[in-house]
Amino acid sequence: MSLYRLLADELAQAIAQRTLPGGSRLSSVRQCAAQRGLSFNTVTAAYRLLEDRGLIEARPQSGYYVKSSLPALQQPLRETPGDVLALSAATQDLVAVVLQSQQRPDYTDLALACPRGAAFYPSQKLARLAARILRQQPQLMASYALPPGPERLRSQIARRGLQLGMSLRPEDIILTHGAMEALQLALRAVTQPGDTVGVESPTYFNLYPLLASLGLKALEIPTHPQHGLSLDVLELLLAEKRLAAIVAMPTVHNPLGCSMSLADKQRLAHLVHHYQVPLIEDALYAELQFAAALSPTVKAFDRDGWVMVCASYTKTLAPDFRIGWMEAGRFGERVRQLKFASSIAEPVLLAETIGQFLESGGYDHHLRMLRRLYASQVDTVRDLIARWFPAGTRATLPSGGFLLWLELPENIDTQVLFHAALAERITIMPGVLYSGSARYRHCLRLSCCHALDERFLAALRRLGELARLQQESSA
């Protein structure tokens, strides 16, 4: 028997025994060849054989993966722009219910888009840095926090921006109270009440209450679960002058996990330049891309300041600190004024702690750990969903982050499922929160950033059962 068949059989057996679970990535051809002392050709032939047998699949620029029995989302739900709709009071109340359950330690949280626990953050090192600042510079606490905040952090943010293709100047960085305040200030800087803002569909659930609170209307633009925002639809809307601003997550979207291609990002930057409409780029998850070579932000292609980029260290370093930032392009002075008249500045203690951590150089190592961990956890959860959830369930194939967006069979109402799960102390995010319309009522968002311990797995399995029960009762 030839070497490549032996290798293929060995891998097939590992897949059958779930030693290599659905969704997991195989070693690259180069790695596998080196590890086993085989030639490239042998490994390539083995992988092709497994691909032919339907056991693995190649994903562009990412490598070979064990095929999951969970189909990937391939199409956006609708191709036409959505209606302009206000946020319903019921939806607003739903957010409050989710938040309440997330405060309760007896609830298992499959919803919160933020890892909890010391394993996910360099908390010990941050604690040491903060304690040293408190010890050596107690006068920091005795000074009024004034903008623009510590130069060290703003320099580090600018330096790190290079990895995402951005040339930012430290003096243009504005520290904010998390990325949420950055979005809030950006919208207030470039819109008037009554304006219409273009948003991805689905989009970050908390964007809807924010838009509603500012008297802004949302126009939902179809967003492909793998390719992102439909630029054709966007261009039509821009040409018709229907948008005062656009909010988008072109790099690791929440909840879809997708990233736009480089060409699409360039086109998006060109569109907002051409039509002179500000793009508020939410880059919160951009540092959590799974691919080793990071795709740049749209801001990287911004020629004349129409892109306002927002991010924070909430998801990767210190969720409690709420240190966010933005670079507001041509709207910098306006945003600086708004920040001062809205909440003055950020605590120097926290900003300086993060600045010193970034300067000390452990952040890249930490990010690599997170990317590997989340990529693996997302794969594991995808695979478990394929086993436990109703047939016909589809899920996104995230390019980064830790979120999965699920489409369940159309007769399942995830708001009903949400309440059924809540009664069993399991928290999920129902799809209705991700749109101003009701189009995602059979969808839900799961978060794969928590420890996949017995409790998490039991909750996930039970959620699948509840979904199947609902499907059966409605059939």
Place this chain on the structure above:
Amino acid sequence: MSLYRLLADELAQAIAQRTLPGGSRLSSVRQCAAQRGLSFNTVTAAYRLLEDRGLIEARPQSGYYVKSSLPALQQPLRETPGDVLALSAATQDLVAVVLQSQQRPDYTDLALACPRGAAFYPSQKLARLAARILRQQPQLMASYALPPGPERLRSQIARRGLQLGMSLRPEDIILTHGAMEALQLALRAVTQPGDTVGVESPTYFNLYPLLASLGLKALEIPTHPQHGLSLDVLELLLAEKRLAAIVAMPTVHNPLGCSMSLADKQRLAHLVHHYQVPLIEDALYAELQFAAALSPTVKAFDRDGWVMVCASYTKTLAPDFRIGWMEAGRFGERVRQLKFASSIAEPVLLAETIGQFLESGGYDHHLRMLRRLYASQVDTVRDLIARWFPAGTRATLPSGGFLLWLELPENIDTQVLFHAALAERITIMPGVLYSGSARYRHCLRLSCCHALDERFLAALRRLGELARLQQESSA
């Protein structure tokens, strides 16, 4: 010679030699009698004699003070409500210039309304508490900050509210990013763009940019430098339904330092109840009243939730932490939603540090120290102004806090003075910032919360010289 005349002469000599400078408080009759082994009657007779000679003055509920040669502000500048005016771009730029100079250690700051330096705060104790939390609970940093924030701090805020006459429930306390964000959220909760908001005249300078950013118009209501907001004018405006909300500082006003009488506070609470218009009560300085018996807030008389009270620990405990709070009365749920959709929550590390400090019981002692210190510093600065500033200068007689509002002779333009002082690296706040109109162009605000060291005194003296030079050149 009788005992009371001997005592009076001794004190008169001390006043002449400035051992007892203008504005300083005499010992109470009881203290003086005890210290010197004299009877109450003897001391009282001596004080009356000094009062007859015009050397000291009695201030209601506060005691006897050495008369300053600086006349007190007795009248508001105008009695009619001000025009509705937008914030000028020039004024907005002025704020930026002030802020820039406040970043520079080579500038002497007579402007910033926040003490700088470890002497003014229990920074060592706060640093120890924060360091202990970091050491014992590093997982706090590894949790996403979610509302409503630590119960300990909210309970302490409610408990301390009793001292200002307020019965607050911990579950109704909303933590905010300083009092500035509390004002921002309160205004967004109860107004629509285009609405008119009643404000005191003068008022906190940063309120104007905030109102402008929310598309709100300000209507200036005359505010007496000793008695506060004109309730007669307010009632007229309320009866004519011209106000969507009122923002006021009835207890230790910024910049005037005045507090409304108890009867006026009750009437104000009654007015907003009767006309059903929300009052946003800025109680930022209420804990810094000089009188030992604290006057209650207007919130203390709020029967049905029309008063939204805002405050913070920025001025008294930890300026860098930016931990503020509000109780929004009948608008609580709306404010909670706005907070989450605007900036999510406050860092637990900082909120818990302040909660533990308050629980440990040193805050009242600390506040007593601050009140004594600021009362004395305000008096000292008043006296120096009388010596160094142009004849005709008048100043407020603050009931608390550390701010002085000055009216210079009408031919002095304090914006010109501001730039002249800035050229000599001295920062002040010109009066134009405190109104939407130009009525305070000969006024300025000074801050007496900094260490009155040689550098501060030299800057103050130079400011007086610059004012006199301007007066001479314009005469």
